[in-house]
Amino acid sequence: MTTRSFLFLLAGARADGNTELLARTAAEQLPAGAGQRWLDLTRLHLPDFTDERHAADAPRAESADETLLREATLAATDIVIVSPLYWYSLSSYAKRYLDHWSRWLRTPDPGFRAAMAGGTLWGVTAMAHSEPEVAAPLTLTLHHTAAYLRMRFGGVLLGTASSPGQIRADTAALTRAKTFFATEAPLARFPYEEEA
Structure with missing residues (x-):
């Protein structure tokens, strides 16, 4: 059995915010053997994503923080986006991180997609509304x-x-939060995909 390794990516504009407190409550319930790594996206320098897929020039060099995030992402079995609900979706810090997945699909490691397959993506968010449907755009993303x-x-x-x-x-x-990470997550499928 593979030991699970959780990467928690803090993406709130307020230190020790409600979303982080909720995520830490859920993380306290993880088995003792599960790895936990916490990275604060607000403290790492991640430039805006630039689409270089069709550029004639060689791709720009990856920064140290980009490399740190890419390697941490690939090393985790479970990735947890810890983002408050901002304008009905993810924070800009979380969205910028996910935008970089587009780069990582091609450079510097074209094996990124295959390495991510089978891992699990989770979200934790706090919002001012009590109606869960308000967070539907974040959940769909x-x-x-x-x-x-x-x-x-x-x-x-x-x-x-x-x-x-x-x-x-x-x-x-x-x-x-006490049982959030305890369930076996299903393989994500687009609504239009047929069952295999």
Whole structure:
């Protein structure tokens, strides 16, 4: 049995925000043998994504932080995007990180897609709304990203909170956090795909 290794990517504009608190509550429930690595996307220098697929020039060199993120991504069995709900979707930090997956599909390691297949993508978010459908764009972004790379999708752990520390009052979200990572995530599929 493969030991699971979780990469938690913090993508909130507020340090120790509600989304991070919810993610840390869920992570506390992981088995003792599961690896955990936490990286803060707001503290890493990740340039805006530039599409160089059809450029005549050689691709630009990868920065140290890009290499760190790419290698950490490939080393994880489970990737957890920890992003508050901003304008009904992911934060700019999380979106920029996922945009770089487009680069990593081609350079510097064209084996990125094959290496990601079979891994699991998760989301954790806090939002001001109590209606889960408000977070549908965020959930679809993560689901379809997982489907494109033939990953499993564990879903999104949603909590309701806005002011600092308010997530502690969302007892339903904290209860869900205790079992969030315990389930076997299904392989993500696009709605139009036929069952194999």
